[in-house]
Amino acid sequence: MATVAELLDQGVKAYTRGDSAEAERFWEQALELDPKNERVRAYLKQVRGELPPRPGEPPPAPEPAPRAEPVFEPSPWDAGPTSVATVVVEDGDGLDLDAVGEKSEIRSLVPDRKPSARSPAPGEVATWMEGARELFALGDFSGSLEMIERILRVDPTHAEARAYLRQNEATLVAMYESKLGPLSSVPRLAIHAEEVMWLNLDHRAGFLLAQVDGTVSFDDLFALSGLPRLDTARILASLLAEGVIR
Amino acid sequence: MNENEPFIGIDLGTTNSVVATVIDGVPRVIASRTGQTLTPSVVAVSRNGKRLVGHMAKRQAITNAENTAHAAKRLIGRRWGSPEVEDARKSLPYELVPGPEGNDIRAMLGGRTFAIPEISALVLAELKADAEAFFGRRVTKAVITVPAYFNDGQRQGTKDAGRIAGLEVVRIINEPTSAALAYGFGKQMEKKVAVIDLGGGTFDVSILDVGKSVYDVIAVGGDTYLGGEDFDRRVIDWLVFSFAQEHQGIDLRQDKMAMQRLRDAAERAKIELSETSQAAIHLPFLASGSDGKAAVHLDRQLTRDKLEELTQDLVDKTIQVADRTLRDAGVRVGQIGEVLLVGGMTRMPRVQQAVRQHFGREPSRGVHPEEVVALGAAIQAHALLHPQKGKEVLLLDVTPQNLGIMVVGGYFSTVIPRNTTVPTSQSHLFTTVQDSQTSVRIAVLQGGSDKAVENELLGEFVLDGLRSAQRGEVEIEVSFDISADGIVGVSARDSATGARQSITVTATSGLTEAEMRRILEENMDEMLTRRQVGDFERLRDRTRAVISEIEGLSPRVKESLARSRFGKDAVVKAEDVVGRARDAIEKGDLQQMIAVEEQLDRALQLFKGLVGGAASGPKDPS
Numbered sequence: 001m002a003t004v005a006e007l008l009d010q011g012v013k014a015y016t017r018g019d020s021a022e023a024e025r026f027w028e029q030a031l032e033l034d035p036k037n038e039r040v041r042a043y044l045k046q047v048r049g050e051l052p053p054r055p056g057e058p059p060p061a062p063e064p065a066p067r068a069e070p071v072f073e074p075s076p077w078d079a080g081p082t083s084v085a086t087v088v089v090e091d092g093d094g095l096d097l098d099a100v101g102e103k104s105e106i107r108s109l110v111p112d113r114k115p116s117a118r119s120p121a122p123g124e125v126a127t128w129m130e131g132a133r134e135l136f137a138l139g140d141f142s143g144s145l146e147m148i149e150r151i152l153r154v155d156p157t158h159a160e161a162r163a164y165l166r167q168n169e170a171t172l173v174a175m176y177e178s179k180l181g182p183l184s185s186v187p188r189l190a191i192h193a194e195e196v197m198w199l200n201l202d203h204r205a206g207f208l209l210a211q212v213d214g215t216v217s218f219d220d221l222f223a224l225s226g227l228p229r230l231d232t233a234r235i236l237a238s239l240l241a242e243g244v245i246r
Numbered sequence: 247m248n249e250n251e252p253f254i255g256i257d258l259g260t261t262n263s264v265v266a267t268v269i270d271g272v273p274r275v276i277a278s279r280t281g282q283t284l285t286p287s288v289v290a291v292s293r294n295g296k297r298l299v300g301h302m303a304k305r306q307a308i309t310n311a312e313n314t315a316h317a318a319k320r321l322i323g324r325r326w327g328s329p330e331v332e333d334a335r336k337s338l339p340y341e342l343v344p345g346p347e348g349n350d351i352r353a354m355l356g357g358r359t360f361a362i363p364e365i366s367a368l369v370l371a372e373l374k375a376d377a378e379a380f381f382g383r384r385v386t387k388a389v390i391t392v393p394a395y396f397n398d399g400q401r402q403g404t405k406d407a408g409r410i411a412g413l414e415v416v417r418i419i420n421e422p423t424s425a426a427l428a429y430g431f432g433k434q435m436e437k438k439v440a441v442i443d444l445g446g447g448t449f450d451v452s453i454l455d456v457g458k459s460v461y462d463v464i465a466v467g468g469d470t471y472l473g474g475e476d477f478d479r480r481v482i483d484w485l486v487f488s489f490a491q492e493h494q495g496i497d498l499r500q501d502k503m504a505m506q507r508l509r510d511a512a513e514r515a516k517i518e519l520s521e522t523s524q525a526a527i528h529l530p531f532l533a534s535g536s537d538g539k540a541a542v543h544l545d546r547q548l549t550r551d552k553l554e555e556l557t558q559d560l561v562d563k564t565i566q567v568a569d570r571t572l573r574d575a576g577v578r579v580g581q582i583g584e585v586l587l588v589g590g591m592t593r594m595p596r597v598q599q600a601v602r603q604h605f606g607r608e609p610s611r612g613v614h615p616e617e618v619v620a621l622g623a624a625i626q627a628h629a630l631l632h633p634q635k636g637k638e639v640l641l642l643d644v645t646p647q648n649l650g651i652m653v654v655g656g657y658f659s660t661v662i663p664r665n666t667t668v669p670t671s672q673s674h675l676f677t678t679v680q681d682s683q684t685s686v687r688i689a690v691l692q693g694g695s696d697k698a699v700e701n702e703l704l705g706e707f708v709l710d711g712l713r714s715a716q717r718g719e720v721e722i723e724v725s726f727d728i729s730a731d732g733i734v735g736v737s738a739r740d741s742a743t744g745a746r747q748s749i750t751v752t753a754t755s756g757l758t759e760a761e762m763r764r765i766l767e768e769n770m771d772e773m774l775t776r777r778q779v780g781d782f783e784r785l786r787d788r789t790r791a792v793i794s795e796i797e798g799l800s801p802r803v804k805e806s807l808a809r810s811r812f813g814k815d816a817v818v819k820a821e822d823v824v825g826r827a828r829d830a831i832e833k834g835d836l837q838q839m840i841a842v843e844e845q846l847d848r849a850l851q852l853f854k855g856l857v858g859g860a861a862s863g864p865k866d867p868s
Contacts, residue, residue: 181787181790182791185787197531199530201530203532204503205531206529211305223296223306224292224305226293226502
């Protein structure tokens with residue numbers, strides 16, 4: 001049975017490919033499992049149109065939790081999830097587009113072939129850009145990144161898209177890394193070695209998992225992997241979340 | 247020196263390096279901080295700009311081949327354009343460029359050039375750090391081993407590497423001598439010894455004449471491109487081929503990640519087969535399936551018989567090389583009193599069997615073949631730094647190769663033979679070869695070949711003003727003088743007129759003193775940066791852990807404060823501190839993190855107190 005995180009993720013993917021009904025279905029399932037999950041609630045409001053999109057604005061604060069005795073002034077915690085983190089991005093801090101195109105198969109940001117003959121419909125890029133901004137504001141950096149990639153496939157020089165690309169990447173890397181805990185800690189296999197082959201991994205995850213031998217730290221794995229940092233962080237966070245490593 | 251000052255012996259190998267010492271009279275290998283006795287002689291700059299040394303560098307050597315330097319030993323002290331460097335350029339995946347003066351070599355790693363001694367220095371520094379972790383204090387004195395055939399330039403390059411790594415190299419000794427020292431430790435041997443050294447990347451055969459306190463290398467031979475890596479490659483090729491057959495032609499050679507895993511697995515299986523008859527090679531999710539199908543696994547059993555079949559020609563080659571070396575030295579197999587096995591590959595039963603058959607005797611295996619050279623170096627360091635009269639063998643510093651000049655016909659005439667103890671001074675008389683010859687060119691050479699061109703040119707000068715006479719009548723005295731520091735002075739004098747000319751030759755690795763200073767300063771900066779990065783990473787991890795703990799406690803703190811008048815202000819401050827700590831992590835600001843560290847700890851204590859108080863302490867009187 002899918003977890004809340006998986007349902008959330010599937011919903012985001014459905015939403016970004018334009019299938020709002022499917023997205024709503026996934027998020028409803030997630031809400032059934034975790035009725036208090038504010039993120040799911042915010043997504044549902046978004047997809048149901050209860051929350052008109054306001055480009056560039058942070059997501060609305062969820063309603064404060066009911067309290068029996070609201071005697072004192074509300075604590076900042078009562079506001080629920082904080083607003084979107086401000087990410088300061090220096091030049092050159094983003095994904096190396098060429099490197100990703102050549103070496104990563106997670107997503108090819110800039111195809112090495114010429115853009116397809118089909119040009120986007122007029123205004124389509126602007127719509128995608130707006131979608132990327134909204135998803136970013138909602139804190140859905142993966143979704144925003146997918147939109148950005150779509151734009152860069154047809155217009156690799158799109159300045160705003162490239163700026164968002166860097167912001168999304170920096171934010172996602174920070175998110176995944178925070179899930180890993182201290183980067184100096186040494187991950188270990190949490191399952192029997194014989195069970196590894198029953199997992200559903202791709203060969204990059206297989207490579208990274210093969211490096212986990214109880215002697216190398218997460219920091220070392222970033223240096224060893226040969227993949228862009230985002231890809232490495234995402235794979236490791238996923239292996240950790242699935243209980244493959246600990 | 248201080249009686250307790252630690253010292254080390256280092257086997258700086260082409261493929262792997264080992265560090266050892268002597269404790270209470272017993273030589274022993276120092277394990278690395280991760281528990282391994284071998285440190286790969288590999289240095290890399292990873293894609294994220296991190297310098298990697300040893301095992302870490304080796305583990306990404308294929309996926310990041312163009313930024314990973316291995317086998318630097320093949321290049322140290324060599325000249326740009328020499329046949330050895332040209333050969334190396336064909337086989338090494340990293341880029342080599344000429345040095346600033348065009349006569350030595352630099353390696354390009356991560357967009358930066360490294361002098362070859364700098365690369366070896368990183369390996370030495372790693373071993374030094376392991377030794378310091380073992381002793382719990384600074385280590386500065388070392389004996390380092392080099393192949394017997396290394397010339398002065400290569401030896402100087404090794405010394406330079408030691409200096410860059412912060413080591414005082416008290417002596418450079420020959421590897422086969424070091425191995426023999428380790429075997430003869432505590433014994434008195436007088437015999438001819440064959441040292442068969444099959445390492446990771448090179449094969450060296452040395453014949454030593456060992457007497458009381460004398461270790462004379464009388465012949466060396468080998469193949470600088472034959473070693474354990476060739477055996478690994480055979481296993482890899484076998485795996486790649488069988489995998490392609492099984493999986494519709496998937497060519498693993500196109501996938502660097504797969505090749506990295508294959509190489510590691512092949513080496514592991516080969517080592518395992520020295521002890522067992524069968525090894526399992528299991529690599530899940532090795533490669534993408536064809537046509538976008540799920541990733542596929544590799545599962546094979548490698549038997550010892552199969553490994554021997556795959557590598558038979560390599561084993562045969564080692565015996566051929568050993569045989570040729572004996573013949574060149576004019577030594578019969580029957581004259582060999584001891585055969586010593588050195589290098590990891592000699593643990594392979596088939597290699598031992600071949601050596602046994604060829605030499606007609608059981609090879610000595612009393613000392614671990616991968617550790618024996620380092621142990622010998624440690625024994626020598628101990629003898630040099632803690633001499634005990636009559637108890638230990640003290641090797642004298644000797645000239646590694648013949649020194650001499652070029653003579654008519656392009657031949658090499660030796661003035662100071664190999665293995666002469668330094669300091670020394672020797673002279674030879676030469677004559678003119680032409681009638682009315684008033685000048686002569688003196689080309690100073692070092693090497694073992696009769697042909698001048700096959701030896702290393704150390705320097706040259708012209709002596710003119712000679713008396714005009716018939717050929718053969720003018721006598722020129724050529725004198726070589728080698729100081730205790732290895733500086734060679736060569737002078738030529740016309741016996742009749744007294745005209746004199748001279749040159750001083752100092753062994754050089756190609757690094758100038760100014761460059762050496764720059765490298766030492768850069769290393770200092772690098773160490774400081776690494777220290778700061780290390781400090782930052784440690785504090786970042788700790789800060790994240792404290793923030794996580796505070797956030798974990800926060801719901802219970804809020805719950806407890808909801809019914810209290812107190813603590814609200816402190817909690818707001820705590821939130822502010824958490825916010826600033828997060829900000830410091832995001833910005834990578836070490837100073838800001840240090841500034842909030844104490845406040846963050848106080849906030850955590852406050853939260854713990856509030857939660858603990860709510861659970862067990864007195865309630866708010868209101």
